[in-house]
Amino acid sequence: MLNQRIQTFYDSSSGIWEQVWGEHMHHGFYELGEGAYKDRKQAQIDLIEELLNWSEVANLEFKGEILDVGCGIGGSSLYLAQKFPASQVTGITLSPVQANRAKARAEEFGLQSRTKFQVADALSMPFESDRFDLIWSLESGEHMPDKSKFLAECLRVLKPNGKLIFATWCHRETASKPLNINEKQHLQRIYDVYCLPFVISLSEYEAIARDLGFQDIRTVDWSKEVAPFWDRVIESAFSLKNILGVIQAGLPTIVATTSLRLMSRGYSRGLVKFGVLTAQKSS
Numbered sequence: 001m002l003n004q005r006i007q008t009f010y011d012s013s014s015g016i017w018e019q020v021w022g023e024h025m026h027h028g029f030y031e032l033g034e035g036a037y038k039d040r041k042q043a044q045i046d047l048i049e050e051l052l053n054w055s056e057v058a059n060l061e062f063k064g065e066i067l068d069v070g071c072g073i074g075g076s077s078l079y080l081a082q083k084f085p086a087s088q089v090t091g092i093t094l095s096p097v098q099a100n101r102a103k104a105r106a107e108e109f110g111l112q113s114r115t116k117f118q119v120a121d122a123l124s125m126p127f128e129s130d131r132f133d134l135i136w137s138l139e140s141g142e143h144m145p146d147k148s149k150f151l152a153e154c155l156r157v158l159k160p161n162g163k164l165i166f167a168t169w170c171h172r173e174t175a176s177k178p179l180n181i182n183e184k185q186h187l188q189r190i191y192d193v194y195c196l197p198f199v200i201s202l203s204e205y206e207a208i209a210r211d212l213g214f215q216d217i218r219t220v221d222w223s224k225e226v227a228p229f230w231d232r233v234i235e236s237a238f239s240l241k242n243i244l245g246v247i248q249a250g251l252p253t254i255v256a257t258t259s260l261r262l263m264s265r266g267y268s269r270g271l272v273k274f275g276v277l278t279a280q281k282s283s
């Protein structure tokens, strides 16, 4: 079953990911030119900041409840809790190992009273309707086997006027040119390595959000801005210390590491896209 595979994937790989690459399990944001060589961790923080700015949620006075859907080990959740001192942040993940690590990290930061981490399925969230002021979902949508149900659940648990900030792996737009067999095989290899059921295009996400009744929908394609991330990860993956860690972490992570090039090649051929969407629940 997909959820079980995702759980095993993250249970077994999150420790080594944190050790080698840090607490953020998402792309970095790079400016073009020289900016493509900036520190990888800084680039990951910059992606969070760029998302907040672009979605117009950068106001430090932001108060309310944030839900981080697919929270990993709480990289974004704790960053947001620190940035917005009047917020309360809940993170959900399929991986008990991640949820426990996120809780431990919250304690290290003294944020345990304002953060909560739990194992829960985004397609059937254990929350009442109309609860959250902000939903943050950074690179978990690609794991969802039912993209409409996922966005419908986000809409349900958002408060009226609440905001969704969503960034996810997509494939290129297909309206004028359907995916060919070679592209489909390339995507299938990415799905197999990263436990993804399938990805869709950004305009398909936009159509789903519109049909569900989200308001003020905006999208942007940041593929060029995030693509350098994979080259920086590949460089660091091949240092001796990291290779030893990867071997200790077991097969799923090894497979993912040797397959990092699938993503960088996916971006360079225009097949893989990094889609960003923000939208609001009506009042």
Ligand SMILES: C[S@@+](CC[C@H](N)C(=O)[O-])C[C@H]1O[C@@H](n2cnc3c(N)ncnc32)[C@H](O)[C@@H]1O
Residues within 6 Å of the ligand: 006, 010, 023, 024, 025, 026, 069, 070, 071, 072, 073, 074, 075, 076, 092, 093, 094, 095, 098, 120, 121, 122, 123, 137, 138, 139, 140, 143, 144
């Ligand atoms: C690539 S990690 C991203 C982690 C985090 N957002 C970050 O940027 O550091 C994907 C996350 O999505 C979660 N996930 C995947 N499918 C999910 C589902 N159906 N319900 C809840 N979480 C899910 C995984 O457990 C994992 O924490």
